[in-house]
Amino acid sequence: MKNLKSCSAIGRYAGGFYLIAQVFLTTGGAFAQTGKPLPQLGKSPIKEVLAALTLQEKAKLVVGMGFKMPGTTAPPPSTGATLDIGGFKMPPSDPDAYRIPEKVSGAAGRLHGVPRLGIPSITVCDGPAGVRIDPIRNNDNSKTYYATAFPVATLLASSWDTELVKNVGVAFGSEVRDYGVDILLAPALNIHRNPLGGRNFEYYSEDPLLAGKITAAMVKGIQSNGVGTSIKHYAANNQESNRTGVDVVVSERAMREIYLKGFEIAVKEAKPWTVMSSYNKLNGTYTSQRADLITNILRNEWGYKGFVMTDWFGGEDPVAQMAAGNDLIMPGSPTQSDLIIAAVKSGKLSLAQLNKNVSHILNVILQSPSFRKYPYNNAPNLKHDAQVSRLAAEQGMILLKNEDKALPISGAKRVALFGNTSYDIIAGGTGSGDVNKAYTISLLQGLTNAGYTADAGLISSYTDHIKAGKVNRPKPANIFALPAPIPEMAVADKLEAATNNNDVAIITIGRNAGEGNDRGLENDYYLSQSEKDMISGVATSFHARHKKVIVVLNIGGVIEIASWRNHVDGILLAWQPGLEAGNAIADILSGKVNPSGKLATTFPVDYRDVPSAKNFPGTPAQKPTTVSYEEGIYVGYRYYDTFGVKPAYAFGYGLSYTGFTYSKLKLSTQQFAGKLTASVTITNSGKIAGREVVELYLAAPGKTMDKPVKELKAFAKTSLLQPGQSQTLSFDITTAQLASYDTAKSSWVAETGTYKLMLASSSDDVKQSATFKLAKQLIAEKDGKALSPVAALNELKK
Ligand code: BGC
Numbered sequence: 135m136k137n138l139k140s141c142s143a144i145g146r147y148a149g150g151f152y153l154i155a156q157v158f159l160t161t162g163g164a165f166a167q168t169g170k171p172l173p174q175l176g177k178s179p180i181k182e183v184l185a186a187l188t189l190q191e192k193a194k195l196v197v198g199m200g201f202k203m204p205g206t207t208a209p210p211p212s213t214g215a216t217l218d219i220g221g222f223k224m225p226p227s228d229p230d231a232y233r234i235p236e237k238v239s240g241a242a243g244r245l246h247g248v249p250r251l252g253i254p255s256i257t258v259c260d261g262p263a264g265v266r267i268d269p270i271r272n273n274d275n276s277k278t279y280y281a282t283a284f285p286v287a288t289l290l291a292s293s294w295d296t297e298l299v300k301n302v303g304v305a306f307g308s309e310v311r312d313y314g315v316d317i318l319l320a321p322a323l324n325i326h327r328n329p330l331g332g333r334n335f336e337y338y339s340e341d342p343l344l345a346g347k348i349t350a351a352m353v354k355g356i357q358s359n360g361v362g363t364s365i366k367h368y369a370a371n372n373q374e375s376n377r378t379g380v381d382v383v384v385s386e387r388a389m390r391e392i393y394l395k396g397f398e399i400a401v402k403e404a405k406p407w408t409v410m411s412s413y414n415k416l417n418g419t420y421t422s423q424r425a426d427l428i429t430n431i432l433r434n435e436w437g438y439k440g441f442v443m444t445d446w447f448g449g450e451d452p453v454a455q456m457a458a459g460n461d462l463i464m465p466g467s468p469t470q471s472d473l474i475i476a477a478v479k480s481g482k483l484s485l486a487q488l489n490k491n492v493s494h495i496l497n498v499i500l501q502s503p504s505f506r507k508y509p510y511n512n513a514p515n516l517k518h519d520a521q522v523s524r525l526a527a528e529q530g531m532i533l534l535k536n537e538d539k540a541l542p543i544s545g546a547k548r549v550a551l552f553g554n555t556s557y558d559i560i561a562g563g564t565g566s567g568d569v570n571k572a573y574t575i576s577l578l579q580g581l582t583n584a585g586y587t588a589d590a591g592l593i594s595s596y597t598d599h600i601k602a603g604k605v606n607r608p609k610p611a612n613i614f615a616l617p618a619p620i621p622e623m624a625v626a627d628k629l630e631a632a633t634n635n636n637d638v639a640i641i642t643i644g645r646n647a648g649e650g651n652d653r654g655l656e657n658d659y660y661l662s663q664s665e666k667d668m669i670s671g672v673a674t675s676f677h678a679r680h681k682k683v684i685v686v687l688n689i690g691g692v693i694e695i696a697s698w699r700n701h702v703d704g705i706l707l708a709w710q711p712g713l714e715a716g717n718a719i720a721d722i723l724s725g726k727v728n729p730s731g732k733l734a735t736t737f738p739v740d741y742r743d744v745p746s747a748k749n750f751p752g753t754p755a756q757k758p759t760t761v762s763y764e765e766g767i768y769v770g771y772r773y774y775d776t777f778g779v780k781p782a783y784a785f786g787y788g789l790s791y792t793g794f795t796y797s798k799l800k801l802s803t804q805q806f807a808g809k810l811t812a813s814v815t816i817t818n819s820g821k822i823a824g825r826e827v828v829e830l831y832l833a834a835p836g837k838t839m840d841k842p843v844k845e846l847k848a849f850a851k852t853s854l855l856q857p858g859q860s861q862t863l864s865f866d867i868t869t870a871q872l873a874s875y876d877t878a879k880s881s882w883v884a885e886t887g888t889y890k891l892m893l894a895s896s897s898d899d900v901k902q903s904a905t906f907k908l909a910k911q912l913i914a915e916k917d918g919k920a921l922s923p924v925a926a927l928n929e930l931k932k
Pocket of ligand 1: 242260261319366445446567649
């Protein structure tokens with residue numbers, strides 16, 4: 135035997151006592167003392183691998199191997215100081231927590247391997263908009279590791295196009311694979327509960343069906359590359375203020391129908407390799423420590439087979455996490471492994487449970503590129519993926535307003551570009567949702583590429599203004615704080631020349647946000663004074679010459695629009711569109727692409743209208759301890775439509791350069807007995823080709839249960855219809871879609887009575903409807919009791 139190495143005594147806990155085994159490792163294979171080869175992952179049954187693992191090895195496998203926060207230095211352990219950066223608490227006693235042996239520089243973490251049993255270390259990285267890794271390694275510029283910034287999640291959901299999102303996933307996952315990463319820490323699908331949620335841009339929608347279907351499509355696309363995903367943050371992580379300590383008080387029904395539904399759809403339809411539990415507490419207990427959430431619901435009720443990991447430094451008790459079925463603690467520290475070992479030795483944690491945790495992880499490692507020794511090339515096809523990103527961006531942008539056909543601006547040649555973000559566009563949000571991309575196409579570049587000429591005087595003034603603004607602004611307080619936005623330049627003295635010299639004005643309004651902070655009202659949800667002055671000044675001047683004014687919203691979350699929209703002729707909601715931003719926006723403004731996105735989240739008239747306005751937790755500095763979801767199931771349009779609160783732009787709303795008619799709604803039956811098919815014909819009634827998102831809502835009888843006036847139950851998007859062309863779409867409805875969660879019965883119940891089925895172009899624009907009856911109550915599913923609030927909750931009812 136060559137290169138024989140002896141490994142010191144390793145304790146293996148078996149049946150209540152310790153076996154001390156001498157293990158010999160060789161380069162060619164591993165042998166136990168008996169001379170029998172050691173089991174190897176993939177070659178031997180998991181049971182045998184488990185039996186060969188020592189307790190110490192198991193406790194390492196369920197705890198990641200540390201994490202280096204960019205820009206931070208560990209306090210020396212001797213000081214006993216904890217480093218707290220926006221909620222990340224670095225334990226002083228764990229120097230390893232700062233040292234991650236790097237395979238992929240900039241990745242968010244790694245798992246331990248156990249080479250003697252053929253278990254490789256796998257690598258995980260962020261995040262929802264692109265592979266988040268360091269673009270340059272070891273100061274060596276000769277090779278770069280840029281990744282494609284895809285449009286943010288909210289934009290992708292606004293496409294309502296699962297095929298498109300799957301294709302984005304295919305491209306996205308190819309970069310995960312080509313950069314040697316095993317699992318992507320995405321997609322993220324928490325519900326847009328409140329417009330101020332700091333991570334809303336990373337999330338899809340206020341509606342769980344849309345969020346779940348888009349997530350499933352993304353997971354399928356990414357995982358088709360032989361890499362994994364981690365759908366996150368499970369669950370009810372709908373705010374960032376005191377995100378690692380806040381307790382969400384919420385009813386079981388709201389959890390099941392609103393906050394868990396999307397996860398359920400994604401788990402059942404797309405089988406993500408991993409799920410990431412969230413930072414927050416849920417009804418008094420950290421989500422990562424709740425067996426009802428992780429084992430009963432996720433695994434037993436939904437049949438989940440992958441592993442569950444914590445969010446970074448999430449929760450507080452590693453033993454409770456293991457016991458709850460949260461299999462992996464990230465980024466992990468040796469102290470946590472020690473606590474797990476001690477708990478098994480004392481009997482506080484059963485070895486059977488730890489074995490389950492380990493086997494969940496091993497089953498995923500078995501599928502990983504690292505296990506398969508995938509020869510990754512560090513050379514993803516970035517050119518191709520940029521085109522995928524551009525196409526997706528174009529399909530998810532939303533035309534909110536188009537007075538007198540102000541758009542497309544095909545006739546115009548000269549454009550006056552106002553607003554900082556026309557020149558310095560925001561491709562995506564910050565934090566783990568950020569991507570190190572090689573470039574971002576500004577709106578100026580995009581319009582120039584499309585053949586427009588931008589006003590030279592404005593280009594030069596804005597270039598100077600932005601440059602000075604960046605130099606002068608204060609440094610962000612910590613790594614999660616955003617750089618202060620640069621105030622808009624006063625434009626009064628530039629208006630006359632700009633109006634004379636150009637055919638049209640385009641004003642961009644930009645917003646950014648990211649993890650660790652929620653958004654504020656002043657100068658964020660509401661426009662700043664300098665933005666309002668810019669819009670009204672430009673509008674007055676251009677309108678006086680009968681020239682149009684278009685606003686492009688380069689934002690990641692909802693803002694107030696109702697008070698200023700009458701000043702302008704057109705509004706394009708471009709979201710944060712990824713690295714091809716300017717090209718994609720120019721394609722829509724010019725009419726090369728007909729907009730077909732629709733809102734995945736409501737734009738209310740005012741923040742006061744938001745059902746959770748009074749129950750949103752404030753600022754991180756206030757360290758809110760509790761947030762009560764008093765609006766219950768009435769989130770987004772479920773609230774606005776039921777309580778008659780008219781929004782500025784309803785859920786599901788979006789214009790096109792053409793028009794569509796809905797006709798020939800047919801139901802396969804008027805008497806529901808478990809299944810029904812509805813079909814409707816959509817015709818392009820305008821003059822140019824376009825696509826229409828068609829939304830199917832149901833109104834339940836609501837006799838025995840409190841019900842929203844309508845809920846989205848299915849959706850589809852037509853193909854590109856030429857003028858006059860029609861397409862018939864059909865939708866299957868099953869008992870599950872009729873049912874609501876009856877907490878007293880722990881069941882999904884479809885009540886008897888008359889249901890109304892609506893085909894709509896937005897939640898407040900129903901085009902065709904029909905009714906059907908359910909004669910006998912149906913139970914779609916019976917579940918166990920879970921998640922009950924321990925604190926009083928005064929929940930909104932109709
Ligand atoms: C975020 C996660 C992310 C993780 C690793 C956390 O701060 O909440 O979404 O995946 O960091 O970077």
